[in-house]
Amino acid sequence: DFLLLLQKSLVALFAAVAAAIVVSKLRGKRLNLPPGPFKYPIFGSWLQVGNSLDHHDFIKYAKKFGHLFLLKMGQRHIAVISSPELAKEVLLTQGKAFGSRSRNIVFDIFTGKGQDMIFTDYGDHWRKMRRIVTVPFFTNKVVQQYHGDWEAEAAEVVEHVRSNIAAAAAEGVVLRRRLELMIYNNVYKIMFDKKFESEEDPLYVKLKSVNGERSRLGQSLEYNFGDFVPILRPFLKGYLEKCKEVTRRRLNLYKDSFVEERRKIALVEEEKDKNRVKCGIDHFLVSQQNGEINEDNVLYIVENMNVAAIETTVWALEWAIAELINNPETQKKLRAELDAVLGPNKQVTEPDTHKLPYLQAVIKETLRLRMVVPCLVPHMNLDKANLGGYEIPAESRIFVNAWWLANDPARWKKPEEFRPERFLEEESNVEANGNDIKYIPFGVGRRSCPGIIMAIPIMGITLGRLVQNFELFPPPGQSRIDTAENNGQFATRMSKQSIIVLKPRNIA
Ligand code: HEM
Numbered sequence: 001d002f003l004l005l006l007q008k009s010l011v012a013l014f015a016a017v018a019a020a021i022v023v024s025k026l027r028g029k030r031l032n033l034p035p036g037p038f039k040y041p042i043f044g045s046w047l048q049v050g051n052s053l054d055h056h057d058f059i060k061y062a063k064k065f066g067h068l069f070l071l072k073m074g075q076r077h078i079a080v081i082s083s084p085e086l087a088k089e090v091l092l093t094q095g096k097a098f099g100s101r102s103r104n105i106v107f108d109i110f111t112g113k114g115q116d117m118i119f120t121d122y123g124d125h126w127r128k129m130r131r132i133v134t135v136p137f138f139t140n141k142v143v144q145q146y147h148g149d150w151e152a153e154a155a156e157v158v159e160h161v162r163s164n165i166a167a168a169a170a171e172g173v174v175l176r177r178r179l180e181l182m183i184y185n186n187v188y189k190i191m192f193d194k195k196f197e198s199e200e201d202p203l204y205v206k207l208k209s210v211n212g213e214r215s216r217l218g219q220s221l222e223y224n225f226g227d228f229v230p231i232l233r234p235f236l237k238g239y240l241e242k243c244k245e246v247t248r249r250r251l252n253l254y255k256d257s258f259v260e261e262r263r264k265i266a267l268v269e270e271e272k273d274k275n276r277v278k279c280g281i282d283h284f285l286v287s288q289q290n291g292e293i294n295e296d297n298v299l300y301i302v303e304n305m306n307v308a309a310i311e312t313t314v315w316a317l318e319w320a321i322a323e324l325i326n327n328p329e330t331q332k333k334l335r336a337e338l339d340a341v342l343g344p345n346k347q348v349t350e351p352d353t354h355k356l357p358y359l360q361a362v363i364k365e366t367l368r369l370r371m372v373v374p375c376l377v378p379h380m381n382l383d384k385a386n387l388g389g390y391e392i393p394a395e396s397r398i399f400v401n402a403w404w405l406a407n408d409p410a411r412w413k414k415p416e417e418f419r420p421e422r423f424l425e426e427e428s429n430v431e432a433n434g435n436d437i438k439y440i441p442f443g444v445g446r447r448s449c450p451g452i453i454m455a456i457p458i459m460g461i462t463l464g465r466l467v468q469n470f471e472l473f474p475p476p477g478q479s480r481i482d483t484a485e486n487n488g489q490f491a492t493r494m495s496k497q498s499i500i501v502l503k504p505r506n507i508a
Pocket of ligand 1 (some may be wrong): 117118119130137304305308309310312313316372373376377378379441442443444446447448449450451452454455
């Protein structure tokens with residue numbers, strides 16, 4: 001009896017699979033979907049492709065299936081764009097249709113299903129949130145107002161290294177830790193008018209810990225299976241619970257230790273000065289008072305800034321420093337430019353960075369070869385769309401392989417080389433703001449990165465001052481910094497937190 005039952009079940013299963021294949025083939029035909037690997041029912045191509053998907057994997061598939069291919073991963077459709085023409089279509093020409101964001105199951109938790117700004121659908125809520133953060137964060141006036149603070153923070157990093165120069169010059173230091181404090185301070189100054197005095201500040205330690213947990217949980221590729229294949233989701237129960245718990249702790253920390261603190265100060269100051277609006281959070285609280293956004297939205301703005309501004313800039317700085325160490329001629333040339341333009345006694349400031357083309361080229365080249373967000377933050381089309389002669393199912397996750405656009409040998413001379421000179425020679429018209437679609441480290445169009453306005457000056461000031469004051473070397477016993485990559489959901493960082501040797505310059 002048992003055998004009979006088993007046989008019947010297997011026949012039924014086989015029939016179901018066959019029917020599903022036929023149906024999906026027919027549907028595929030009807031929809032004229034972009035090409036992609038073979039799809040099984042329920043699992044799609046997940047069985048062959050697996051959990052790990054990064055810009056290098058996407059290049060392999062693009063070589064096989066073309067500049068637009070579609071991965072059916074369980075229930076998710078993932079469309080990957082690998083040509084400038086199609087990137088332009090997605091980000092600019094059809095920027096509205098593809099202007100929403102795809103959230104996976106973990107980012108649904110982090111953002112309360114898109115009550116934030118970065119991961120919300122294109123529409124009124126996004127427009128409102130983006131307007132509210134633009135005034136305190138993303139205008140030229142902000143650069144004018146805060147570059148003095150960014151310079152002071154960079155000077156403190158230099159002092160910090162100097163204070164223990166014997167160790168820094170002999171065994172080296174993990175510089176990224178101090179740089180992370182600097183970036184936290186740059187962002188928290190604008191957002192909360194707040195400064196952490198040291199890496200040991202207990203509030204800073206707490207903040208870094210919850211943000212770090214969130215980053216690890218979000219960036220991991222290991223939960224993809226449950227995002228792709230809903231029937232496997234029970235296996236992720238513990239993971240998702242942890243995400244919820246960390247989200248609660250994080251939002252509570254922002255609320256109790258920062259937002260409410262500021263609300264109290266604001267009340268006192270308002271008694272004295274009705275027009276007092278000092279930092280980002282004051283703007284957000286005014287918008288809340290006006291009923292434009294609610295308290296959760298305020299917390300999600302704070303959460304977004306913690307995510308978008310800090311790790312990206314720290315990781316970009318780490319890559320830049322690694323490249324300057326692994327390319328000593330470039331480092332020397334940069335130092336020579338700083339000396340020639342600024343002289344021996346002037347420390348670089350934001351206005352100076354505009355007179356330092358080689359410094360700008362070093363930043364651009366870092367963001368080309370070591371693109372921190374290599375496939376942009378995934379876009380999404382709310383409705384069925386047409387692209388490159390194919391139909392893209394509604395709510396597809398769209399990755400634009402920006403790294404490949406900036407590293408394709410068909411478009412770049414020896415792209416594998418770190419050579420800032422290219423941005424002064426054959427690519428001298430290419431800017432970081434997306435004026436040429438083959439180079440979009442900050443994206444382009446409606447959902448492009450508004451943080452570019454501060455990321456580039458902060459990188460310029462920091463790298464400039466490090467190179468002005470120190471000679472940078474790999475750790476003792478090594479000839480290079482290890483540049484192995486760690487690819488997460490959206491970002492590429494250095495796998496190892498490298499030790500850097502810093503020797504003071506022999507200034508006569
Ligand atoms: C979005 C890169 C620093 C705030 C993005 C996107 C990229 C990016 C590629 C997605 C663009 C798209 O989907 O089309 C970078 C890099 C940075 C950096 C490489 C540093 C080197 C910053 C900073 C801030 C920031 C410092 C804030 C102060 C944002 C926000 C978004 C975003 C709010 C979402 C925009 C939206 O969805 O409307 N960033 N970013 N970023 N970035 Fe940045």
